[in-house]
Amino acid sequence: MKKDKTVEKQVKEIVDRYGAEKSSLIAILQDMQGAFGYLPKDALIFLNEVVDVPLARIYEVATFYNAFSLTPRGKYLVEVCAGTACHVTGALTLMERLERDLEIRCGETTGDGMFTLEQVRCLGCCSLAPVMRIGGNIHAYLTQDEIPKILRNYRQ
Amino acid sequence: MAKFIIDGKKIEAENGATVLDAARENGIEIPTLCTHDEVGSAGACRLCVVEVKQGNRAKIVASCLYPAEDGIAVDTKSERVMAVRRLVLQLLLARCPGSGLIQDLAEQMGVKPEPRFTADTDKGKCILCRLCVRTCEQVVGVSAIGFSFRGADKTVGTPFHENSQVCIGCGACAYICPTGHIEMETTKTGDSRTIWGRTFKMATCKVCGRYFAPEDQLKYISRTAGVPLENLAVCISCR
The missing domain is CATH 3.10.20.740 (Ubiquitin-like (UB roll))
Known part of the structure; x- marks a missing residue:
């Protein structure tokens, strides 16, 4: 298998930041997630060669945490809160509307690579319910009518 | 005490x-x-x-x-x-x-299936006890298998659910599994076995000529124990 040199170089750089130890694994994976937008399979296999952690263990960690994704994520991550407060104030209708407008299902990425739609448990701002977070920005007291406008703003 | x-x-x-x-x-x-x-x-x-x-x-x-x-x-x-x-x-x-x-x-223990717990159909016989993962790590020392995902989606298997490159086909995971979830198939002649989707060629004993261990396992033992491969070419019953 021909390896991508730039991927290897990037992984090496990240590993050097934290040291090639088992205890640095999560920090390394977080930075890899940031650098690539997801955890590419090649990068994980290469990481296994530099860090003394079995690939099975790396895969375990990479699939366990929601912060890591094994498939490419879009430019903006759309997180719809489904915590108790948001749920009772209509998070489900928001999700339905987003699925319809973006033409993807929850967990998928749009064809143009702009948005990835995900459901999260609680964003920690229940007083603003129902909320969604796009690319780190919180949108509070949301109604589904506002969604097309918000998405248009991000698309520009 | x-x-x-x-x-x-x-x-x-x-x-x-x-x-x-x-x-x-x-x-x-x-x-x-x-x-x-x-x-x-x-x-x-x-x-x-x-x-x-x-x-x-x-x-x-x-x-x-x-x-x-x-x-x-x-x-x-x-x-x-x-x-x-x-x-x-x-x-x-x-x-x-x-x-x-x-x-x-x-x-x-006189336990009957409880109607309120809907029976799973996709979990096989795996109770997620991690015994196979621990065995592969601590006893065999290769860590070819692990858990993936979490919660209701958690399963045991090889990374990416593909053939593992580090697995030596020893079958310790299948042996230790309390419920018999892990399947290892051996061909009729015994010349190969398949576990975790990968097929391993078996080596024959130099004395009795029977298939007794996967070639990869013998190579692994030879490498880790520092014993020449020829010393491992005889099965336990012939030793």
Whole structure:
């Protein structure tokens, strides 16, 4: 298998930041997630060669945490809160509307690579319910009518 | 030495021993699925629960992890313990309806499938006790398998669910699995076996000519133990 040199170089750089130890694994994976937008399979296999952690263990960690994704994520991550407060104030209708407008299902990425739609448990701002977070920005007291406008703003 | 009471019997246990160790040494049986002498305990199957009384307090603990302490009174078959154990078994039964071992255990304890726990159809016989993963890591030393994902989607397998490059085909995981979830198939002639989707060529014994171990396993043992491969070419019965 021909390896991508730039991927290897990037992984090496990240590993050097934290040291090639088992205890640095999560920090390394977080930075890899940031650098690539997801955890590419090649990068994980290469990481296994530099860090003394079995690939099975790396895969375990990479699939366990929601912060890591094994498939490419879009430019903006759309997180719809489904915590108790948001749920009772209509998070489900928001999700339905987003699925319809973006033409993807929850967990998928749009064809143009702009948005990835995900459901999260609680964003920690229940007083603003129902909320969604796009690319780190919180949108509070949301109604589904506002969604097309918000998405248009991000698309520009 | 820790002196304590188990099922009304005064016993002594070595320091560092668990309640389960002490019980077994004294002929008291506690059902377990996920503990093994070679890889230790993980407290995963929860079948080994017992009630530990200390002063006025009583709690349900996993006996395979709870240290035998001075002055505790352990009950392995109290009403409360049996209620918890039956619930655990109901849940295991709902997860792995096809497992003969769990069916037998359920029958022994008079546990019937609970209608409110809908039986799973996609989990096979895996109870996620991690015994195979621990064996692959601690005994075999290759860590070819692990868990993936979490919660209801958690499964055991090789990374990316593809053929593992580090697996040596030893079959220790299939051997240790309490419920028989892991399948290892050997061809009729015995010249190859398939486990975790990868097929391993078997080596023949130099003396009797029978297939006895995967070539990859012999290579691995030779490499880690520093023994020439020729020394490993004879099967156990011919040695």
